[in-house]
Amino acid sequence: MYAPGQSQILHARVDLPPHQYDNAEAIAAVKRLISAAERPPCSDGLIRRIFTNSGVRTRHTSLPLEQLGRRSSTRALAQQRQAVIEQSVAAIRGALSELATPPDQVDLLATTTYTTLSAPHVDVEIATALGLRTDVQRIGMPPAGCAGGAALIGRIHDHMRGHPDHLAVGVVCDLPSILLGTSPMTLTRVVECSLFGDGCGVIVMAGARRAAAVHGTGPRILDTYSSFIPGTRHMVGWLVEEHGLRTFLEPGIGDAFEEAAPAAVGTLLARHGLGTADIGAWLCHPGSAKVLDHVARGLAIDPDAFQVSYDALARTGNMVGASILHVLQRVDTANVPRGTRGVLMAFGPGLSCELSLLQWP
Structure with a gap:
């Protein structure tokens, strides 16, 4: 039933990078990075307690942990930008395939990532690689960190209120692991290593009239x-x-x-x-x-x-x-x-x- 002002989630998908590590493996990597510091920020015992209390058992990274040693931030940011584009394209392509929806049906592409800063925004390369229409509307959202995925849904919903016939794809790709080794290991960095993992999330949404036409079952x-x-x-x-x-x-x-x-x-x-x-x-x-x-x-x-x-x-x-x-x-x-x-x-x-x-x- 057509409900003015509403939108509908047709599909949510998260793709995980190929490298998975449990706490023991992550702790070993953190200790290796800390060993290069002149003044280690914390003891081995504190590192173990931080990881134990995090609530995390495993996490995924875009690069093998062995490659995350000291390197320039310029190199890391270049690696990160390329990985964000590649993983975003693969995740969107997978989501559209699961919905049997061709890329040229997408009316809006919304993107957000806190780990890539550039102009033009990565959305241009993502849209090109996917074969989206050249008149696809784009929302390149500013970095929102942990609120990024929820903000993406909110801003797409705002768009749909004025475009009830539109189909939108949103992607949030954050790859914090790639930046490890680009700056000194601090206690904050250790806490982050215990908590964070890499991932790429996609949301496909439809305006009210479009949702009614495709009989979506999502919320x-x-x-x-x-x-x-x-x-x-x-x-x-x-x-x-x-x-x-x-x-x-x-x-x-x-x-x-x-x-x-x-x-x-x-x-x-x-x-x-x-x-x-x-x-x-x-x-x-x-x-x-x-x-x-x-x-x-x-x-x-x-x-x-x-x-x-x-x-x-x-x-x-x-x-x-x-x-x-x-x-x-x-x-x-x-x-x-x-x-x-x-x-x-x-x-x-x-x-x-x-x-x-x-x-x-």
């Missing part, structure tokens, strides 16, 4: 909500400096999201006369096990409601913007009962919140 987007938390921009992010990309990750992120989540979710649900008790599916970005714990506590819901997110974190780590699409992929294939409402949410630098209210048809 509909009823509404979206974006916000940021003033005074927290220093807590997580990255800066381009002389020796490459310097990341920063401050304590207290979980506490900040625990405090912010109830207001953000409450505002979105109140627009529709809903409360948390009306939500049957919770899809939360798996930033870390502690972040998931904090958000569940802030919303006063059972942490088991985030079980899909905990499982995704354990299997692939935090894939930055792609992780929320991995959670969506796992939920959407689990035979969600018709009419179920869901909240999809992710948190990123800013600190920012990106939410969508979903309903399965």
Whole structure:
């Protein structure tokens, strides 16, 4: 049924790079990188505790860990840009093939990545490689970090409200591992190595009239909500400096999201006369096990409601913007009962919140 102002998710897909490592293998790589430092940032015992508490069991990388030694940031960024393009093209091609949709049917290509900065944006090369129409509309979103996948859904939904006949493809490809070795190993870097993995996520969405024509079965987007938390921009992010990309990750992120989540979710649900008790599916970005714990506590819901997110974190780590699409992929294939409402949410630098209210048809 045509529902003005809505859009629908037709497909979510996440592709993982070929190299998979468990904690023991990742710890060995971190210790190798630290051994080259004049002042090691932490002891072997602390490294093991950090990895044990991360909630991650395995993660994937685009390059073998043995190749991630000291090298120039220029070389690493060039490798990263090429890998982002190649993996994005392969993932989009796979998603369209699964939907039996030719590339020339795509009306909008939306892209986001925090690991590639260039002009022209990578979307031009992705569109060319896929054989998209030359008049395809493009949204090259600014880096949104861990909120990237959820922001992608939100901005595509905004577009669809004015273009109900359009078909859109969104891709978020973040490959943090490639930057390892381009700057000194710090305690922050060790924490990142315990948490993050590489991944490429694709979302295919349709405007209301297009969705009705193709009889999509994925969740509909009823509404979206974006916000940021003033005074927290220093807590997580990255800066381009002389020796490459310097990341920063401050304590207290979980506490900040625990405090912010109830207001953000409450505002979105109140627009529709809903409360948390009306939500049957919770899809939360798996930033870390502690972040998931904090958000569940802030919303006063059972942490088991985030079980899909905990499982995704354990299997692939935090894939930055792609992780929320991995959670969506796992939920959407689990035979969600018709009419179920869901909240999809992710948190990123800013600190920012990106939410969508979903309903399965």
